[in-house]
Amino acid sequence: MLGLLVRPSPICPASYIRQFNTTSALHISRTKEPKIRTPSKKALAAKARRKAAIAKKEDQRLLKLPLLDAIAVLRSVEVAHPKSLYELYVKTEIGNGAAVPRGRVNLPREAKSKDEGKILVFAEGRQAEEAKRAGAHIVGGIELIEGILNNRHRATTILCVPSLIRAITPKLGRFLGPLGLMPSERRGTVTEDIVGYIQRLRGTSEWRADRTGSIRAPIAMMDFPVEDVVTNFNQFITSVKGATGNGKDPDAADRKLRSAGGSRPVIPITKVMLSSKQGPGIRIADF
Incomplete structure (x- = not known):
């Protein structure tokens, strides 16, 4: 320890002289930073399965109707609007790098003039x-x-x-x-x-999903017979299933991959709804 003395001066009397001391620097020990644990692939897969199970359970709680019942509900709502359209909504789950689903369909009875x-x-x-x-x-x-x-x-x-x-x-x-x-x-x-x-x-019309995987299309008019509505619905869903790998599509565009013996990745169809201008959106149970 060193002592530094300051001589008295007229301005600074001896009684006000302060002695300065220097001390050695303190050594501050660094605490160990906590390590961030990275979950393993097995843990991530288990977490994904749990989330999928919860989502499936929640989905099962939602009301779904058979196609014929949904048509009956919408016809009763649109009784004063016979020219109103049935709107079909299909939600697909597009993965990373997957192409946006698109295709062509030939409806037996067109809802709109093409x-x-x-x-x-x-x-x-x-x-x-x-x-x-x-x-x-x-x-x-x-x-x-x-x-x-x-x-x-x-x-x-x-x-x-x-x-x-x-x-x-x-x-x-x-x-x-x-x-x-x-x-x-x-x-x-x-x-x-x-x-x-x-x-x-x-004689065909093109449909295409947006970037979120949603497909929307008019499939029939309210004054169509129920049989025509069902036929158009099934025809459109068959086209979507073929384009997403969920069914056979003889007119699929990817002939090169099919001829090489490969298989296209399946894009899941998570939701199918039928609605109208005045009516609600109804989840379809049988598609």
């Missing part, structure tokens, strides 16, 4: 002539690219033969991709069988 879509085909030679005879509205080669980019050529469906897909992808990929119009082998719009694809489009 707007005829415009078909554009990238093809040359004999395939181009066959596409024109099959009913394609715009047919051509790579010269159509500029017309698509400046919106001179507008189409609801774009098909392409395999020999031209590499030529159009660099310029049209980023433009048509976000619109869901870029031809792809997975969807079946890159194909040698252009005529067969156009024939399957005739």
Whole structure:
């Protein structure tokens, strides 16, 4: 310990002199930080199973009706509105990296008048002539690219033969991709069988889920016979099941994967509801 003395001065008398002492620094011991425990894969799986069991139990408590009973309830609510529509709602559970479900359906009796879509085909030679005879509205080669980019050529469906897909992808990929119009082998719009694809489009309408996996579509009118409503419902659900891997779909677009012997991931269907403009949304038990 060292002592520092300050000499007295006229300004600072000796009686006010203060002695300063220095002491050694204290050593502060660091406490050990608590370790964060990372749950194992087994624990996470068990937690997920518990949550799924609780969700299933809660779902079973909700009221569900058979399809015929739901139709009867909605018809009684809409008795003064015979032109009101039955609205179908299907909720699918899309996993990470899974494609948004989409497909085409041919309802025996359409609820709304269908707007005829415009078909554009990238093809040359004999395939181009066959596409024109099959009913394609715009047919051509790579010269159509500029017309698509400046919106001179507008189409609801774009098909392409395999020999031209590499030529159009660099310029049209980023433009048509976000619109869901870029031809792809997975969807079946890159194909040698252009005529067969156009024939399957005739008399059908496209449905598509949103980013949350929800599908909404009008399937019938209130003044339809009950048998027609049931038939349209079953036809639409069959199309959704086929596109999500929950049923067989002979017109599935993913023929390449199927021919290779692979299997598409199944997208669960968690909820099916039927509603109307004035009526409630009714969970369907039998679908």
